[in-house]
Amino acid sequence: MTQSVSKWITEEAERVGFDACGIAKATALDEESAHVEQWLEGKREGEMGYLTRNKEKRYDPRLLVEGTKSIVTVLYNYFPKQEIGSSSKYKIAKYAYGSDYHDVLKRKMRQLLARIETQTGKLEGVRIFVDSAPVLDRAWAVRCGLGFIGKNTTLIHPPLSLTASRSQTYEKGQTAGRSLRQCGGSFFFIGHLFLPIELAETGKPLTNHCGRCTKCLDACPTGALEAPFHIDARKCISYLTIEYKGSLAGIDPKTFKGWMYGCDICQDVCPYNRFALPNIEPEFQPSEQLLAMDDDDWKKLNQADFESLFKHSAVIRAGYEGLKRNIEFISRES
DSSP, rough: OOOHHHHHHHHHHHHHOOEEEEEEEOOOOHHHHHHHHHHTTTTTTOOOOGGGGSSSHHHOOHHTTTTEEEEEEEEEEEEOSSSSTTTTOOOEOOSSSSOHHHHHHHHHHOOOOOHHHHHHHOOOOHHHHHHSSOOOHHHHHHHHHHHHHOTTTEEBBBOOOOOOOHHHHHHTOOTTTTOOOSSOOOOEEEEEOOOOEEOOOOOOOOOOTTTEEEOOHHHHOOEEEEEEEEEEEGGHHHHHIIISSSTTTOOOOOGGGTTEEOOOHHHHOOGGGGGGGOOGGGGGSSSHHHTOOOHHHHHOHHHHHHHHHHHTGGGGGGGHHHHHHHHHHHHOOO
């Protein structure tokens, strides 16, 4: 389809409320797959065995969804208005403050698809993916021109401009009519539409702009960022508090810096996140119950409290026993 159709889709994504949208042709990710294979050969994935399965489909979207010709990638800001745990010993990653992002993004992406189908007619073989299938999310975001991979291995989305009008738009709580790339940094969720139609590409991969900065590597308390663009998941606090189900014996509790679910350290220190603006998605806002939790509340957390706090949250992934293990581990810090 023509460039004008692709431009229309990115504008519709903006109207739906996404912060950025790009389109790329569905092709094999040869260069990116070589990097992943090298990473896997070093066994850096730990217990995340799913990363070693369906690799061919992960590297080529046409094998994952037959007939896919174009990939529409969107970014959705989740940077919070206020941080949980700023005055507490126990902290959770910002992406888990509100409702589960998988559900929120998929609902919004279905809205975008419905708008696309008003122009194309009903499309067969469409798939929506939000961090739940063998898809190289960050690689497709880069292919779509939405950012570059930072030294901390996150997708960094540079702002298009820094204007007073941008901030005013956010203060008014508006979602429609915003210019894409109004805010920057790495606090974005990534979603994809796999479409069976030919679309013009809307962007080109951005070159890395980390320069000589090593703040993320210097700040990582466990040494998980072993070199620029290389992370050993087995040492990562996010992995250890969520994916890893074994004992934390032998690890110094001090290195967790109070993170009981996930970790934002390498993102918090990234200079690009000075351009982050608070998200305006109601479902990403933390509950009053969560905001009111103090150290004693976390130490006394029971199953009923856990389910009340995190019934619709991504924290469910760790489970009550997992979160309790992390709290008890951090509590041993002298």
